[in-house]
Amino acid sequence: MIQTAERLAQTREYYFSRKLKEVDHLKAIGKPIINLGVGSPDIQPPADVIKSMIAATADDKAHQYQPYAGIREFREGIRSFYASHYEVALDVDKEILPLMGSKEGIMHISMAFVNPGDEVLVPDPGYPTYAAVTRLVQAKPVNYDLKAKHDWQPDLDQLAALVTPRTKLMWINYPHMPTGANAKEEMIRSLIEFAKQHNILIVNDNPYSLILSDKPFSLLRFVDHNVQLLELNSLSKSFNMAGWRIGMLCGDEDLIKSVVQVKSNMDSGMFYPIQKGATAALAASSSWISELDEKYAHRRRLIWELCDQLGLSYDKNTSGLFVWARIKADIKAEELSDRLLHEHDMFVTPGTVFGDQGKAYMRFSLCVGSNQIRECLGRTKAFEV
């Protein structure tokens, strides 16, 4: 019997990796499951993306190893994207690192900056990968609470009480998943002061900034010369390219160099046609982006209707790909999720997946067509908790 590494002792297989096996099994035995659980966009990327990607496969260098820091043309595309959507000026050679999706960046950043025994501040509720990766690098995740009464912003008094000399890094994620909350400027300014005071690296994970958002948010807009910040970004949600695995890390030059030190030992560059397709995506017109938003806004209205029918309450002033809905009745989120799955053939993520603060919530994805959401409305007409 080969013993697994100690680092696995506190890490379970990712929730969706486990749960989707159950959902797939139900589908395989003929259940007409509608998956409202996962944020995997079902709409096509811009047409130019596919054309550029296909054309690039015929390029002489298409099938060779590619530069560790991505092709310059893609980094140029990222620079223009940050300038036009966020009003952030980045140095194309020093402050941008293309990634295979932002999820891998969470691991690379943790490996570059976090020692075993260090403490990492992670949001609760929040994307489970921050805590899982922290454990994989044998450090300690320390949850900070996000509460509806504080508009899902961190409470600086609580942060001050949680910080210790071992606190090394703080993950933030605005627009926030799963709640959809947007960052408040004054909170970000206080957080930057807090990071400066305690010498903590703040990283914003920013895959949802373009979805249902009037003014896309970037942490890098708040750059201050005395503090080093990083931001992960992704094409998965903004351009419907989740399966392509492409994203980016932007920010302080020295921090990026340390991440390259890790990443260049782990992969050997990204497939050239993917980078060419991604470059085309980043240049998508504002009309393409607003048409996509209209589709999501329409679906979101139907999901709100579904929530009303299921007796759940929600905030309408949110961004991103999900509706985060509060359970009013006396039923646990996981029990409600199981009942919807087994009695009505629909999968909705229980809020517990995102931490203790999610106990009374359900997360609905907008990556499902309107007809399917209407079908869910029909199926649950007589639903009573």
Ligand SMILES: Cc1ncc(COP(=O)(O)O)c(C=O)c1O
């Ligand atoms: C908050 C958050 N960060 C990161 C990711 C991963 O994105 P990517 O596809 O770029 O790895 C997700 C995906 O669901 C997410 O919700």
